[in-house]
Amino acid sequence: MKLLAIASAALLAATVIPAQSAEISDGKVKIGILNDQSGVYADFGGKWSYEAAKMAAEDFGGKVLDAPIEIITADHQNKPDIASNIARQWYDTEQVDSIMELTTSSVALAVQGLSKEKKKVTMATGPATTELTGKQCSPYGFHWAYDTHALAVGTGGALVEQGGDSWYFLTADYAFGYSLEEQTAKFVTSKGGKVLGQVRHPLATTDYSSFLLQAQSSGAKVIGLANAGLDTSNAIKQAAEFGIVAGGQRLAALLFTLAEVHGLGLEAAQGLTLTEGFYWDRDDQSREFGRKFFERTGRMPNMVHTGTYSAVTQYLKAIQAAGTDETEAVAKKLHEMPVEDVFARGGKVQANGRMVYDMYLMEVKKPDESKEPWDYYKVLATIPGDQAYLSAQESGCPLVSQ
The missing domain is CATH 3.40.50.2300 (Response regulator)
Structure with a gap:
């Protein structure tokens, strides 16, 4: 009887463990930060966005649904063909679940198109073109930080x-x-x-x-x-x-x-x-994040870096809420969930994938107005998100019912 009980327990474990691991494909969540790291946009996003993504994974606890989170990166050199080749390799041979950042609009459009074909989530924080959530929108594409x-x-x-x-x-x-x-x-x-x-x-x-x-x-x-x-x-x-x-x-x-x-x-x-869309010296929460980022990198973050932190965090939250990293389920949660973090207060994702949140009109200070390093901006006005961004209906996205 004891042997039978042990055998039954082993059989039960064998049936339960695969069901749990099946929630996360390949046993881990792998996110690729693809951007310009050697050209004109190297400071705009670059390796600093990679650091922001790693910060987000660490702050999330390093795991989601008990699966480890891995962040990788590559330099697309502002060339859509190079970016597409990297993205294809990441998806086909390196088990990457999502690609983010994607500075340079031509690159972002190319990678989002490939990701649509592969049924993978992209979260763009570096590019600006409204086409990402307009005529070339994707059910798995999200535009996170700003746009033209x-x-x-x-x-x-x-x-x-x-x-x-x-x-x-x-x-x-x-x-x-x-x-x-x-x-x-x-x-x-x-x-x-x-x-x-x-x-x-x-x-x-x-x-x-x-x-x-x-x-x-x-x-x-x-x-x-x-x-x-x-x-x-x-x-x-x-x-x-x-x-x-x-x-x-x-x-x-x-x-x-x-x-x-x-x-x-x-x-x-x-x-x-x-x-x-972000300033480190806006309030206590942004100052805390800014100083933590500074300790890690020696610089204060801009909206692309902080937007990447937010995008990674929200993606992980969506996986957790969906109980799986399966693309359709995660994209559904990304559309449904509000965005509330250091980057976006009261943010919401439209049907076309555009994340809507407040923007800030800034004026660069004169040297004698700056009280400390990186104290560069005067906030002139807050632009409500609903004014700053096109509505889903105005965007031209074919996925949106008019």
Whole structure:
């Protein structure tokens, strides 16, 4: 009888353990942080987003549903073909469950398309194009940190209201730049402003002189920099050499974050108006997170880094709530669950995958206004999420019933 009881217990264990492990495929949850780590956006996201993702996994306890959490990373070099090859290898041979960050819009669109085919969740924190939740939306794709519409509403709208009613755009020549220019131009004209022209430059240009001279000669009150990272920083530096701001024109950095302000320095960046979705010195909770991130990295986080922390955390919460890492179940939970963390207060995910939360209009302080390192911003206004982002119905996403 004792032998029979032991045999029965062993049989029961054999049937229970596989059922538990079947909740998590491959016995672990593996998340890939895919972004630019060597080019113009290396500070914008880069290895700092990887550190934020690892922080999120550690703060979650290192496990979800008793399965270990693994974070890996790779540099896509801002090339959609390289990014797609890495993503395919991650999915096909390395058992990656989800890919996140995805700085560079062309890369994000390519990887989200592949992930849709493979039925894998993507959570984009680095790219800006609204196409991710518009015409090229995916049932498994989520856009987390910001987008071109939110930037246009923030920076574009504020400057028109302050008298900057004529614009000339200096635009990065790829999907992100076009989208940022288009969204901002629409908002400028809707406020009664005029767009006098635009010029497009290749990604990672080092000489902006001819582009800036065209913008300067246009006579526009505002030169909109529809680019990001080192492209924006270099354009601002060269604009100072041409005396553009001294001559009465204003520069609008349409996508500029704390990381780029730090790299440029307050002397050059002072007075810039920009829009971010996070600032470390906003309140006690953000200060606590910022200092913890600083202890780990030697720098304060921007909205991409903190957005990546939030995306990883929410993905893990969704797995926990679903009781599995199966894609359909996790995506369903991601759409249903509110987002409440250091990054987003009262955030919500729309049917098209767009996470809606408040954005902040910032002005870069003058050097004598800064009280400590990384004290760079004055918060001019809070832009409610429902104003900052397109509704799911307005987005053009074919998954949304009109």
